[in-house]
Structures are given as structure tokens and as C-alpha cells.
Amino acid sequence: MSDNQNLLAEQRRALILDEVRRRGGVRVNELTRKLSVSDMTVRRDLDALARQGVVEKVHGGAVPVSEPSAHEPGFEAKSALELSAKEAIAEAAAQMAAPGSAIALAGGTTAFTLAHQLLDVPDLTVVTNSVRVADVFYAAQRAAAGAGSPRPGAATVVLTGGVRTPSDTLVGPVADAAIRSLHFDVLFLGVHGISVEAGLSTPNLAEAETNRHFVRSARRVVVVADHTKWGTVGLSSFASLDQVDVLVTDPGLPARARAEFAELPPRLVVAGEPEDDADM
Secondary structure (H helix, E strand, O other), X not given: OOOOOOOOHHHHHHHHHHHHHHHOOEEHHHHHHHHOOOHHHHHHHHHHHHHOOOEEEEOOEEEEOOOOOOOOOXXXXXXXXXXXXXXXXXXXXXXXXXXXOEEEEOOOHHHHHHHHHHOOOOOOEEEEXXXXXXXXXXXXXXXXXXXXXXXXXXXXXXXXXXXEOOOOEEEOHHHHHHHHXXXXXXXXXXXXXEEOOOEEEEOOHHHHHHHXXXXXXXXXXXXXXXXXXXXXXXXXXXXXXXXXXXXEEOOOOOHHHHHHHHOOOOEEEEOOOOOOOOOO
16 A cells, blocks of 8 residues: 555545455554554544445454355445446446447446446447446436437347346346347456356356356456455356456456466456557
């Protein structure tokens, strides 16, 4: 962590959360020295992280919250985390959506952020099982129609139907049947967890099955996931890493994970960092 008195609260809290996860706990006096801020500022940051449910406050500091593998946070809880990372990831991933292509956007808060970036890509056909993602496109179309200037090249959006999960994703047999009958140029997939051993995983069994169908129906699979997803394992695995073509993440991905990815099939794209091979 660098000493910087002018860090934004969100940046400070991201640094604190990384330190908690990396070390298994932090003390307030250590954070005040490393961040060059007051005890009161650090305690406010820890209070905010505790309210988000990502750390547990203990005497003199904080430790990570250990979630059971079947725990599924709601959309609102997840949407408050890693905001800057998700924006950077979305900007990088949007470059992989070609005008006129058929894409799939699975559920999740990173996919929701990506949807906003895709509004300017013309003539997309978008299939999604996310109520929130569909609403991004519908709201843009309604706003344009209300202004009397329909958007040229506006996306055609297909919402799969299905049973709604806590993360506002539609899953189950109805969603699975819709996805099985389609073919996508590219799938943009947010995940609960990524690891070498477990691959891509989720705490929701029905969502795992729906995601399997998404992966099978796509010519190219692009996983969009911030660095905190690395090493997390949910209840059910739905794809191995050799089924992934590209992982788009943020610069917070630790060196150990980068080294592991160098030996794995997916292409690693770190938002904001130059690539050795720009041929996408």
C-alpha cells in the first residue's frame, strides 16, 4: 500500500479490503501508518466495509468474513463492491463486442456495468438472463423514444425468462431451454469465484446449470471478474478454465494469480495495462 493522504474513500477501502484478505486481518494502527490517515478515518472505513459484509470488526482491527460456499449475496450488496474495478473491466471488455454481433450477457453486477458500456455498440443482439442488464437497454430505448429521437442501431434484447435468484438473475429449465436453442458470437460472464482447481463456480445450483448452457452455446467465452473473485470457490463449478477464452480483470490481481494464469489457457487482460499481444 502506498502512503497517500489524498486517496478517495473508495480507493482506501479497496486497499484495506485487499490487505485484510491477503494477510487474514489488519490492525487500525498499522493502517493509519500505511495510509497516512487518522485513526478516525480508518475506523470509519472499517465501519463501512463491515456494513457491506466483507470484513468483521474485532478489537483493534478487522478480519475477513468467511462465507459458506452456498451463500449467495443479493445484487444490491454486490453492487457496492469494487466499483472502480468493475468500470475499468467493463470498458476493456466492451471493446470485444463487434457491431452487429450476437452476444450473451449472464447475470451479475460486473455484467450490469458492462451493459452500460455496450449501449453505444450498434446493432447488437443481446441475450441475457439478468433482469438488471435487460433494464439497462430498455431504459436507454425508452429515454430515446421519449426524447423523440429513437436510437439508431439500438440493441435487440432477449430476456430468457426463468426463476429469479437473489442476484436478480433468471435461472432454471425455462432459461436453460431458451439458451440451448441459441448460438452466440461471444458470452460475457460474471462469476462468483475463480480458481485453478474449481474453475468457475457459483453458490447457486440452478445458476450453475444455466451458466453451463451459456458456455456451451458461445463461440467465445469472456469472463469479467475483479481480482477479489480469484481463489473464491462457490458450491457448484460450472466450467473449467480451459473453456474460457479471455479473463478481463483489474490491476489488483495479485502477482501469484498472474503467474498461475501465465500457465493456463485463458488470455489474461488486465484493464488499463498494455498487452503483449493486442490481437484479439
